[in-house]
Amino acid sequence: xxxxxxxxxxxxxxxxxxxxxxxxSFNSRDLRNALGCFATGVTIIxxxxxxxxxxxxTANSFTSVSLxxxxxxxxxxxxxxxxxxxxxxxxxxxxxxxxxQKELSxxxxxxxxxxxxxxxxxxxxxxxxxxxxxxxHFECRNEYRHYGGDHIIFIGAVERYAYTEKPxxxxxxxxxxxxxxxxxx
Numbered sequence: 066x067x068x069x070x071x072x073x074x075x076x077x078x079x080x081x082x083x084x085x086x087x088x089x090s091f092n093s094r095d096l097r098n099a100l101g102c103f104a105t106g107v108t109i110i111x112x113x114x115x116x117x118x119x120x121x122x123t124a125n126s127f128t129s130v131s132l133x134x135x136x137x138x139x140x141x142x143x144x145x146x147x148x149x150x151x152x153x154x155x156x157x158x159x160x161x162x163x164x165x166q167k168e169l170s171x172x173x174x175x176x177x178x179x180x181x182x183x184x185x186x187x188x189x190x191x192x193x194x195x196x197x198x199x200x201x202h203f204e205c206r207n208e209y210r211h212y213g214g215d216h217i218i219f220i221g222a223v224e225r226y227a228y229t230e231k232p233x234x235x236x237x238x239x240x241x242x243x244x245x246x247x248x249x250x
Contacts, residue, residue: 104237106244107166109173110139111186111194112157112207114150119181119194122147123174125236126216127159135223137203140216146176148217154207156191157221161201162234164243169196170234191224201228 084095105125112120122145130136137159141148151157162170173180185197191204205221212218233244 098239101238104235104242107162107170107234107236107241108139109160109162109169109196109199110141110151110157111160111196112147112151112154113188113192113194115153118150119179120147120150121173121180121194123170127161130220136208136220137205137223138218138220140213140218143215143217151207151219152210152217154193156193156224157205157207157219158189158191158193158195159203159205159221160196160199161203161228162196163198163200163229163231164234164245166196166198166234167241169198170241189225200231200233202226 084099085091086096106127108124108127109121110124110127114120122141124139124141126138126140128138130138139159141151145151169184172184181194186194187197189195189204191206193204195202195204203221203223204225205223207219208222209220210217211220235242235244
């Protein structure tokens, strides 16, 4: 089936053009735009390197894997400056950002010598920083790593966690959004 512009679509599907990832016309930016249709939460993943340096980066690749045993995952780019610290760390913390922490998300998405210098945080038993004001956090033992394309997938065993009822920070269509429940019909 084709649209009036000659683009292919699946029969019975919505009117969006069907794009193949095979061949010379593939555009990774266009794929990124399509993936951006899926709203994600915004997290800051933190750890402590073997040398004791605190590291952190903004990630939206966080998800639950299992409740029994309690496992979560996130992924980091192979090009992330702090990747070696995350690979060597015994633990990491997933800090789920609250709606009012957009600036914190942007702060941890940039390169910086000491990202924690002016950021309120505590160091729990696991050694990785917990950011004050987050909607939730998960203290995880760095359990497994899997390589996939240009990223490493980290799977953590959740040892401790805490959460609030604060609305969360979301990211969709390249924009930050506030996660609040829809009004009942």
